[in-house]
Amino acid sequence: EEDFRREGGHFEEIELEKIFVVKSNPQLNKKSFTFRPGGQYPYFTRTVSNNGILGYVDYLDDAHKIKGNSLAVGMLGMRFFYMKTDFYAGQFTKTVFPRFDGFNERVAQFFIAQLNRCSNLFLSVLVRDFERTFKKTCISVPLTSEGEIAISYIEKFIRELEADRIRE
Numbered sequence: 001e002e003d004f005r006r007e008g009g010h011f012e013e014i015e016l017e018k019i020f021v022v023k024s025n026p027q028l029n030k031k032s033f034t035f036r037p038g039g040q041y042p043y044f045t046r047t048v049s050n051n052g053i054l055g056y057v058d059y060l061d062d063a064h065k066i067k068g069n070s071l072a073v074g075m076l077g078m079r080f081f082y083m084k085t086d087f088y089a090g091q092f093t094k095t096v097f098p099r100f101d102g103f104n105e106r107v108a109q110f111f112i113a114q115l116n117r118c119s120n121l122f123l124s125v126l127v128r129d130f131e132r133t134f135k136k137t138c139i140s141v142p143l144t145s146e147g148e149i150a151i152s153y154i155e156k157f158i159r160e161l162e163a164d165r166i167r168e
Helices: 002-006 105-117 119-123 127-136 151-167
Strands: 010-015 020-024 041-044 053-057 070-074 080-083 093-098 138-143
Touching (some): 020 127, 041 080, 070 105, 080 105, 105 119, 105 138, 105 151, 119 127, 138 151
Antiparallel strands (some): 020 093, 070 080, 070 093
């Protein structure tokens, strides 16, 4: 962190709407699918178990498929999960897409930790008020001296946490 700050990096409280966009998912009932162990696409639901994935399904159509490299959230548990690949989703779910370049699994882990700390706030509002509340919520974000999200700092930070955990 010392090197980061020495190079002009700093942390700033930023409203989520400046760095993410929330989209409602095309809602499909699980009866629309045949679940099978070798299915190509995760089916994300409002559960907090198994990264929100109920199971795996085959291709249905592009109209209901949701882009991966995003964060999915179930409205009943208000837990955020990284969705690496394209997926389908059930009712009462939303997807959060980054407004910045460089988003990947490690960067997602950094933001997931902060967003999941806000779960109680999000649970305290009605589902219909989630987006408004989400947009106005502030989190601490590392920025470069140019004011961009410090992707390399975040990736290094997460790698170090992973290495510490593995050593333990």
